Amino acid sequence: MSAADTVTVEAGAPVRGWALPAIAVTLVAGMFGYLHTAHLDSIEARLLATDEILARTVEHVRLVAASTAAVIVIAVPLGVLLTRRRARLLAAPVLALANAGQAIPSIGVLVLLAILFDVGFAMAVIALVAYAALPVLRNTMIGLRQVDRSVIDAGRGMGMSPLQVLLKIELPLAVPVMIAGIRIALILNVGVATLATYTNAGGLGSLIESGIVFNRMPVLMTGSVLTVALALLVDWLAGLTEQVLRPRGL
Amino acid sequence: MTDPTPSTPPPDVMIRLEGLAKRYPGQSADAVSALSMDIRRGEFVVFVGPSGCGKTTTLRMINRLVEPSAGRIWIDGEDVTDVDPDRLRRRIGYVIQQIGLIPHMTVAQNVGLVPRLLGWDKARIRDRVDELLDLVGLDPAVFRDRYPKQLSGGQQQRVGVARALAGDPPVMLMDEPFGAIDPITRDRLQDEFLKLQERIRKTIVFVTHDIDEALKLGDRIAIFGEGSRLAQFATPLEILSAPADDYVRSFVGSGAAIRRLGLLRVADIPGGGTPPSDGAVRVTEDHTVYAALEKMLESGTDRMVVGGNGRGERSLTLRDLLLAAARAKGEPR
Ligand SMILES: Nc1ncnc2c1ncn2[C@@H]1O[C@H](COP(=O)(O)OP(=O)(O)OP(=O)(O)O)[C@@H](O)[C@H]1O
Numbered sequence: 101m102s103a104a105d106t107v108t109v110e111a112g113a114p115v116r117g118w119a120l121p122a123i124a125v126t127l128v129a130g131m132f133g134y135l136h137t138a139h140l141d142s143i144e145a146r147l148l149a150t151d152e153i154l155a156r157t158v159e160h161v162r163l164v165a166a167s168t169a170a171v172i173v174i175a176v177p178l179g180v181l182l183t184r185r186r187a188r189l190l191a192a193p194v195l196a197l198a199n200a201g202q203a204i205p206s207i208g209v210l211v212l213l214a215i216l217f218d219v220g221f222a223m224a225v226i227a228l229v230a231y232a233a234l235p236v237l238r239n240t241m242i243g244l245r246q247v248d249r250s251v252i253d254a255g256r257g258m259g260m261s262p263l264q265v266l267l268k269i270e271l272p273l274a275v276p277v278m279i280a281g282i283r284i285a286l287i288l289n290v291g292v293a294t295l296a297t298y299t300n301a302g303g304l305g306s307l308i309e310s311g312i313v314f315n316r317m318p319v320l321m322t323g324s325v326l327t328v329a330l331a332l333l334v335d336w337l338a339g340l341t342e343q344v345l346r347p348r349g350l
Numbered sequence: 351m352t353d354p355t356p357s358t359p360p361p362d363v364m365i366r367l368e369g370l371a372k373r374y375p376g377q378s379a380d381a382v383s384a385l386s387m388d389i390r391r392g393e394f395v396v397f398v399g400p401s402g403c404g405k406t407t408t409l410r411m412i413n414r415l416v417e418p419s420a421g422r423i424w425i426d427g428e429d430v431t432d433v434d435p436d437r438l439r440r441r442i443g444y445v446i447q448q449i450g451l452i453p454h455m456t457v458a459q460n461v462g463l464v465p466r467l468l469g470w471d472k473a474r475i476r477d478r479v480d481e482l483l484d485l486v487g488l489d490p491a492v493f494r495d496r497y498p499k500q501l502s503g504g505q506q507q508r509v510g511v512a513r514a515l516a517g518d519p520p521v522m523l524m525d526e527p528f529g530a531i532d533p534i535t536r537d538r539l540q541d542e543f544l545k546l547q548e549r550i551r552k553t554i555v556f557v558t559h560d561i562d563e564a565l566k567l568g569d570r571i572a573i574f575g576e577g578s579r580l581a582q583f584a585t586p587l588e589i590l591s592a593p594a595d596d597y598v599r600s601f602v603g604s605g606a607a608i609r610r611l612g613l614l615r616v617a618d619i620p621g622g623g624t625p626p627s628d629g630a631v632r633v634t635e636d637h638t639v640y641a642a643l644e645k646m647l648e649s650g651t652d653r654m655v656v657g658g659n660g661r662g663e664r665s666l667t668l669r670d671l672l673l674a675a676a677r678a679k680g681e682p683r
């Protein structure tokens with residue numbers, strides 16, 4: 101395995117109990133508590149109306165969900181294809197390219213796409229996908245490659261077809277590492293989706309942006325705190341999923 | 351085949367390799383070259399040879415996990431050099447060198463894999479799994495729902511053997527199946543496997559590094575040199591009594607005459623007088639000459655009384671044993 105492959109989140113990090121959701125809930129509760137008691141001016145009151153906050157949060161979750169789903173649909177099959185024997189020679193260049201892509205700042209990707217094409221939800225999703233595809237692709241490839249050769253060999257030796265070996269042996273054994281990659285993509289997306297406001301796609305980023313533009317600290321803080329809480333919750337849920345999907349016997 | 355070619359093997363030949371060769375891509379030398387041999391139906395053939403001589407490669411050409419560069423393979427009278435490999439492999443049991451149990455499947459799922467591929471119904475698979483676990487000495491009630499990592503190395507190897515037997519294949523390929531086991535367990539597994547083979551009579555190709563394992567298990571032994579040169583292909587007794595060349599002699603190592611005693615049975619020794627009453631040791635016709643000799647030496651006597659196997663009792667002397675052992679040159683055991 102090349103050096104580029106070694107940068108990966110360890111598969112199957114244990115879910116740290118209820119700490120993550122507890123912190124997230126505390127953050128959100130504390131924030132609303134503050135908003136309730138603090139004296140808000142008219143701009144703040146308008147931007148921080150409960151409906152507004154809810155709408156921004158829903159937009160954010162939609163962005164993250166759509167882009168992560170698209171990432172999985174694109175990067176997992178690609179990773180499977182690139183680890184087939186016939187594509188062996190392609191694997192290294194594709195990974196190198198993807199790594200280079202990762203080095204481009206996400207705001208750059210977003211603005212570039214917005215300038216070249218259009219603004220809006222679809223464009224934001226495309227940018228998020230371009231950005232988060234790499235960890236999923238890489239972990240899919242690593243997950244499949246680390247499957248013990250002798251197990252694959254045994255499957256082939258018993259007369260399983262290549263497809264049966266892929267579905268019944270390789271993918272189940274790669275699941276923990278693949279989910280670790282998807283988890284990284286999710287967290288990345290929660291963060292990067294705050295930049296979607298620059299393509300007019302809304303989300304919690306528009307709270308942050310408005311906070312900066314109008315110089316309103318409570319607005320900026322609300323956007324930030326909600327983003328952090330969302331990231332914590334998403335990470336916790338991903339960890340749970342990982343535990344459920346991890347095959348028994350490993 | 352409807353149009354038998356001149357080289358179609360006779361019916362008692364289960365596996366025929368003809369001019370089989372393999373050169374891996376990018377290699378300058380053949381891993382296996384021009385190998386020809388016939389393996390008879392129900393025969394237990396053991397491949398021995400130094401590391402890298404092409405034993406695994408040859409085995410994997412028989413089930414086409416490695417495609418031969420040249421030559422042909424017949425199994426059960428059929429030229430299988432070009433048939434669909436997946437279907438072929440379901441008819442050939444394969445125990446791979448590294449065991450290769452599938453870690454996220456239970457023992458029962460591992461053993462039931464080939465029957466599932468063959469489309470058996472659930473009840474039949476379950477019965478077969480239990481039968482096989484019994485056969486290899488693992489209590490199904492205890493082991494069927496365990497995962498491979500919950501087994502010891504020896505138990506894993508038994509499951510590997512059970513799994514290879516599951517589809518009741520006429521041919522078994524076994525690549526160092528008892529390799530990673532301590533000598534005592536290994537010895538017991540070998541004994542159990544010999545007993546098992548007496549019942550199931552498969553055609554077995556068995557790979558090992560260990561010449562003593564080969565001598566103990568094989569009906570015939572193929573001793574390979576470098577580049578899969580077939581140095582000798584003969585019965586254990588022939589190999590010990592008449593090694594084909596210096597290579598075989600050095601491979602078998604010292605003590606060939608003594609090891610031969612371990613291949614002869616008391617039943618193979620003719621003659622014997624009426625049993626005396628004084629302190630002779632008692633053995634059965636099934637004892638190896640080696641074991642009988644050991645008993646005599648232990649009790650410091652030069653006589654033994656042979657009983658059992660319905661032949662009535664007879665007595666043999668130390669001298670009878672030694673003469674018989676010296677005379678036994680290359681007779682099948
Ligand atoms: N996939 C491969 N590609 C290239 N060379 C190979 C491959 N597999 C085996 N070889 C080479 O072919 C030769 C025979 O290998 P093989 O595995 O058949 O030996 P072996 O007799 O089974 O050895 P061992 O007793 O160590 O298992 C060796 O020189 C090995 O390096």
Ligand SMILES: [Mg+2]
Nearest residue numbers: 405406407447
């Ligand atoms: Mg080998």
